[in-house]
Amino acid sequence: MPKETAFKLTYATMFNPPEELHTRFEDALTKVKANLGKEHTMLIGGKERKAKATFEDRSPINTDWVLGVFQQGDEHDAADAIAAARAAFPAWSGCSWQERLALLRKAADLIDERIYEFGAVIALEVGKNRMEALSDAAEAADLIRYACDQINANSGFIKKMGEDPLQGFKAVNYSVLRPYGVWLIVSPFNFPAALTGGPAGAALAAGNTIVIKPASDTPWTSRLLADCFRDAGLPDGVVNYVTGPGRTLGQALIDNPDVDGITFTGSFDVGMGIYRSFAQGSYVRPTILELGGKNPAIVSKNADIEEAALGIVRSAFGLQGQKCSACSRVYIERPVYQKILSRVVELTNKLAIGDPTDRSVYLGPVVNKNSYADFQAYIKEINEAGGRFLTGGKILTDGDFDKGYFCAPTIVVDLPMDHRLWKQEMFVPITTLTQVETLEEAMGYANDVGYGLTAGFYGSLDEAQWFFENIRAGVTYANRPQGATTGAWPGFQPFGGWKGSGSSGKNAGGLYYVQLYMHEQIQTLIQKS
Numbered sequence: 001m002p003k004e005t006a007f008k009l010t011y012a013t014m015f016n017p018p019e020e021l022h023t024r025f026e027d028a029l030t031k032v033k034a035n036l037g038k039e040h041t042m043l044i045g046g047k048e049r050k051a052k053a054t055f056e057d058r059s060p061i062n063t064d065w066v067l068g069v070f071q072q073g074d075e076h077d078a079a080d081a082i083a084a085a086r087a088a089f090p091a092w093s094g095c096s097w098q099e100r101l102a103l104l105r106k107a108a109d110l111i112d113e114r115i116y117e118f119g120a121v122i123a124l125e126v127g128k129n130r131m132e133a134l135s136d137a138a139e140a141a142d143l144i145r146y147a148c149d150q151i152n153a154n155s156g157f158i159k160k161m162g163e164d165p166l167q168g169f170k171a172v173n174y175s176v177l178r179p180y181g182v183w184l185i186v187s188p189f190n191f192p193a194a195l196t197g198g199p200a201g202a203a204l205a206a207g208n209t210i211v212i213k214p215a216s217d218t219p220w221t222s223r224l225l226a227d228c229f230r231d232a233g234l235p236d237g238v239v240n241y242v243t244g245p246g247r248t249l250g251q252a253l254i255d256n257p258d259v260d261g262i263t264f265t266g267s268f269d270v271g272m273g274i275y276r277s278f279a280q281g282s283y284v285r286p287t288i289l290e291l292g293g294k295n296p297a298i299v300s301k302n303a304d305i306e307e308a309a310l311g312i313v314r315s316a317f318g319l320q321g322q323k324c325s326a327c328s329r330v331y332i333e334r335p336v337y338q339k340i341l342s343r344v345v346e347l348t349n350k351l352a353i354g355d356p357t358d359r360s361v362y363l364g365p366v367v368n369k370n371s372y373a374d375f376q377a378y379i380k381e382i383n384e385a386g387g388r389f390l391t392g393g394k395i396l397t398d399g400d401f402d403k404g405y406f407c408a409p410t411i412v413v414d415l416p417m418d419h420r421l422w423k424q425e426m427f428v429p430i431t432t433l434t435q436v437e438t439l440e441e442a443m444g445y446a447n448d449v450g451y452g453l454t455a456g457f458y459g460s461l462d463e464a465q466w467f468f469e470n471i472r473a474g475v476t477y478a479n480r481p482q483g484a485t486t487g488a489w490p491g492f493q494p495f496g497g498w499k500g501s502g503s504s505g506k507n508a509g510g511l512y513y514v515q516l517y518m519h520e521q522i523q524t525l526i527q528k529s
């Protein structure tokens with residue numbers, strides 16, 4: 001956020017922004033829209049790089065809008081990017097951590113300075129509403145700062161250990177966390193700033209050099225990030241940025257034996273494939289996987305109906321259900337079931353759908369043709385299984401809607417409890433609700449999936465404690481109207497998942513995250529006394 005305002009933008013505060021934020025977003029949007037369709041290059045070893053072929057980045061809001069033309073990198077570009085990162089590693093890891101942090105903090109400040117440009121690009125590229133788009137960029141800056149703060153608070157992770165008592169010698173023992181080397185960052189479309197900038201910031205603060213491979217739906221946002229790192233003065237080759245298909249370019253990066261570690265954020269299936277490919281190397285290398293979710297909310301008969309309904313609707317349909325933390329299933333105790341249903345439907349029917357760069361719009365389109373087709377296939381499947389739509393259940397094609405991928409936010413009841421869609425991540429604006437007789441029954445369902453990312457609860461304080469103790473998920477919330485299952489911020493709600501939702505067991509933007517990017521060396525020095 002610009003320094004002149006005291007307002008702190010996060011996903012939780014974004015519902016009441018100051019007016020200035022809107023005018024500045026609109027100015028930036030006008031400028032960005034006047035510059036659409038330009039060709040963008042990759043960045044390898046500090047040099048702008050073109051590939052043999054290019055691809056178009058079109059907006060899901062209106063597929064006539066070509067946002068930019070991007071390079072379709074191949075295996076040679078992958079090899080060169082990794083070689084550039086390797087060449088830059090000795091100097092970057094060899095400079096003091098204080099010097100590294102100073103440059104990274106500058107990069108974070110540049111993101112803040114350019115936040116309205118980021119916001120406009122993210123809104124157009126992802127189809128995110130303006131507040132979510134701005135928050136994504138603000139989170140990227142704060143994630144970078146948080147990694148720096150952790151290194152600083154731990155004095156660079158250089159710690160004196162005990163001195164083992166030796167006769168005739170003096171022992172000095174140090175524990176030092178040191179970077180691995182070249183780190184690969186493969187990021188998803190849905191938080192193109194935070195989920196590229198966050199891991200990048202941690203890897204770099206730890207002293208690694210990096211290669212960034214963004215999702216092909218959102219290459220522009222990551223290019224803006226790479227520019228911030230370059231403009232902050234990070235040496236050439238410390239941050240490399242390549243674009244192209246995951247299946248070819250991405251796979252070539254994963255298969256390169258000179259990669260020392262990976263952070264992949266994306267779907268379970270792709271992540272598991274990457275995990276298995278990366279294991280083909282000659283020894284075990286760190287693999288940080290942040291994967292999907294199937295996030296439940298549980299509503300007790302003691303819940304505040306309004307808080308619960310608001311939280312459910314915001315988490316189910318924010319970013320069109322395309323958050324890894326989206327609330328996709330809800331278990332409600334019988335005495336409040338009807339009340340919750342009718343309020344959830346009422347609130348959903350009030351959501352404004354359209355061009356998400358418009359101030360009044362909450363819901364934009366889904367990200368691409370595949371998601372649009374997925375939505376329609378799920379609707380058909382739910383319908384055939386006997387599920388009922390209390391609202392939604394269709395795509396929107398009136399007027400300008402037919403230029404983009406617009407889907408009505410959809411509330412489903414009566415889906416048989418053994419149906420596969422109770423357990424599968426859909427990643428579109430569909431959520432399924434059911435009633436339960438007891439909270440234990442709800443907890444049984446909530447935990448009976450392969451994922452364990454986020455979960456929400458509404459009820460009494462005692463029940464909330466019971467929920468925290470029994471739910472198997474990495475990020476949990478109780479009685480939160482800002483979002484039943486969504487909401488993350490470095491230092492507030494570090495984000496990560498259990499089971500099939502994540503590999504490290506430590507949350508990004510938290511106390512134990514930046515350490516994942518370093519291996520420990522014990523330095524024992526003996527002198528004769």
Ligand code: NAP
Binds near residue numbers: 186190215244270324
């Ligand atoms: P995705 O399809 O799995 O793609 C993620 C990234 O992997 C993209 O950059 C993609 O490139 C690349 N990729 C695909 N195949 C690859 C391969 N063989 N080798 C290397 N890279 C490859 O995911 P998405 O649709 O962008 O994102 C949505 C998913 O991410 C959801 O499942 C969501 O739950 C998950 N997610 C998890 C978190 C979390 O923190 N746990 C956060 C956000 C999202 P292309 O775009 O070129 O295919």
Ligand code: MG
Binds near residue numbers: 217
């Ligand atoms: Mg696109």
